[in-house]
Amino acid sequence: MATPEQALHADEVQRMRVFFAFIGVLTAALIPLLIALPGDPLATRLHAGMCAVTATVCAVLLWIVRDPDRYRPWHVTLFGHVAVVTLSAAYYFWGVFSGVLLIAPIGTFMFALGRNFRGALSIHLHATAAHALLATLQIERVIDDVALLRAPELPRAASYGVLLALQFVFNAAFVMARGLRRNTFAIMEQLDRAVRDAAHREALLNEARQDLAAAMRIGGPGRFTDQVIGSFRLGPVIGRGAMGEVYDATHIDTGEPAAVKLLSRDAMAKPDAIARFERELHIAASLTVPNVVRVLEVADASAPVRYLAMERLYGETLADILRRTPRLAADATIELLRALADGLAAAHESGIVHRDLKPRNIFRHQRPTDARAVWKILDFGVSKLGDSGGTLTQGHIVGTPTYMAPEQARGDTVDHRADIYACGAIAYRVLTGRPAFTGRDVPAILRAVVYDTPPQPSRIAPIPPEVDLVLAVALAKNPDDRFASANEFAGALAEALAGSLRESLRARAHAVLASAPWGVRDAR
Template sequence: MARADDHTLRSAPPEASGPAGETVALPVTVALPVEEGQAAFAGGEHAPEAPDRAGDYRIGSALAQGGFGVVYRGEHAERGTPAAVKVLHPELALHPDALARFEREVEAMRRVRHPGVVEIFDVGRLADGRPYLVMELLEGADLAHHLRGRGRLPPEEALAVLDPLCSALEAAHAQAIVHRDVKPSNVFLCAGGDRPRVVLLDFGVAKLLDAPGPALTASRHVVGSPSCMSPEQLMSRPVDARSDIYGLGALTYIMLTGEPPFSGASLVVLRQLHLFASPPRPSARARVSPALDRVVLQALSKDPAERQASVGEFIAGLRAAIAAPRARGAAERRPAVGIYVEVRADPGALEEPDAELLDDFEAVLPLALAALADAGFAAAVDAGTAALVTADRPLDPAGDQAARRGAVDAALSLMRRLDARAGRDLRVHVRLCVHAGELVASSGGALTGGDLLELAAWVPEGAADGVFASPAVLDGLGVAAQPAPTSRRSSALLRVMGAVDAERR
């Protein structure tokens, strides 16, 4: 698996991208999920010749391969107990640094006796001299795999993972061990049970604070993305438990928002961002309480002295932020996009209407609301001959742009449908106005305010037909528009020059 060595960050070979910009590589300390057990080896390399036996364990199929070794499915020869057997690559077996790293991983895992750390069964050397490590076989999936399917997690679900993970890290810190590689692919969610067991993987780059020694490097070690690495580690400065707290902050950020605190096209850019840039607030990227911002951003402080003093302090702060009840009646603001539908008739036409006019006039709004409901919009205001429908707007830029474009497309599609409706009376006129803003809702969900409800401030004056949109909606969409012909307000909407307008000109 691609890893960071102690002093060097090298570019990784092309591999599949995982969540949070992290290079996807197969775990090297545990089995992959059952359905992926026969996955191809990382980097497209051929597996070394598999041994038949490692101590008392028979060797089966290869489960995964990384830059450091190969993991095989094993079985105790007498008891039949399943296990995972990790064997060092042959070319590294005589390399002093590689052997030292292997021994460091074994020592770290043996010191930390905790349910959140893989249990070691046996350690030894094969007949050809390669060291091996036999450990429990875990079935399930790592957190990176889980997030690829989920995108991001609700705070309560993230806490259910972080609680046991922090307990394992606390146990490691109590043994003077700094993990130094806390990230989604190193967190394993075991299958089975109502509450999956959470296991912290890969102590291969852990730092034993009570056994200082030279940095361990190996020619095959590469890093996919330093998405969770602390500034002091990136600068090869001394590390302590607060480096893992930075990793926890980055991991929590990824779980809550679906993306890392920093993204960059190269390791150089990412390094600079971790060293000098301030990450966006999590609540600016996902609908989480601003109380979580303080806890996560403190953990991501550049200066270790400004972070939480311990993992226990970090998880306690996170629990409190998630458990803090919302004040009764407190308003919730949420970004949204709205479409205002207005039906009008020619001046005087409704004074003595005929049946055709009334039938069409009364049919337009229900038809429009049904079509917009199918497009994902919910009614917020219904005034008989006019209505406002809204839909939530994601906080991430790509999702926000997609929501705004979807609203404009829905309005144009609806206008085309209304122009082609059966029984259309030319004395009936429709205009659709699209705006992006926010809604304010009470704790019970009732809408109480927000600029989308202030129709007088953004609906254009006059009675022009067509589709109109505010600059806030059209920003970055590349949609042709022109000023509304009868508007006299600087905040008025623009008329969208879509297919409908082309037909009418």
């Protein structure tokens, strides 16, 4: 249950199952009692017959709704109208002003608490009209009062006064129940918003902690500062990660600015880290597209230190931008996704899966002389070539849990669709202002990625509901349900933000949501 509406629906299903059972047992137990009582023969047959019908309807409905997913609002409407006919027969048998009237406001209250307002209103009008009609016919002596419990003879005006008072009680029960449902829903929505806001703040705080930790590792001289590596003289450290250091640098002949990446001292002692760095050298040198950072030089086999010289980027990462502005506008989001799609298309065509797309690995580059900024994909250090392996290396997670595809979190073999999932997670983040999945620690996030579905985007941010459909496909648990390419995803998202999503994609998204709706914990 992810929303107040779903919670109220679950409550309604349970409440009506209990009500069906109670009324079914009550009406079945009344039948032998009615036969034994000295009531009017016609009234007895009508009342006993309708009790049998009601008990049968209750039994059938209980059998249907034993699975809560089979519950439908029309079940309650059908039951309600059958119950009203039975109650009318009870009025005729027991008396229109007898104690049996207590059942009417209780039933009205139960039905009015339901989601189906029209159905509840039709039952209420049927019940009040039936009682008013039978009472009026008896007051006016059109039909005889054959009730087992006849009320004392009252003047006509007094009888109508009692009738009006009873009708007021019936209507008051209906109005009170609808008001209670409305107030309950409003309170649950407030609580839901408070929980979402708290989760949002916690998610942003976690991101800020990660960014702060990364920022504290940047700046100042490094162990290779002022040394010449290849064709470049290294300056201060401008970036540090778990595997390497990035230095500000200049070409010793041309003075061209650059960024040179070298393995950290700790990483150089780890064969797997060296292999990953070699892989990044190979991959980065093979990709020459505007949306992937441009490689200027790579270390050859004779170099004493393995290094990667790249174009010097000016600007900030997407993580820096989101820390300042939690959400991006629709046009900025489409610009970002199209740039990612172009960069990933080149990588995927070369059989490369990035596996670690996240806001810190996406850079908005713009030199002072550039007319416009360009989004660039960074860090292919954990990328995968073709079928070269899974996502875990010696028990360590490869990738970032918040943006990791479910199959990647499970340690299964991944392909380009893992990157499409990451694009979907990034789009979710920039459009809603919060990550799709959060947790108190890495295992909790990984479990959420594999088994849960995130909150519905349009419920936590002012975006068109069509965006929900596109993101549902991009974030599908099954890779086969996702978009075939990042370009297809970017195009679909542009359609959704423009409110012109094609019907075939709507149907595809609804099929995904049918098996894994938004906001479900453990959607297995």
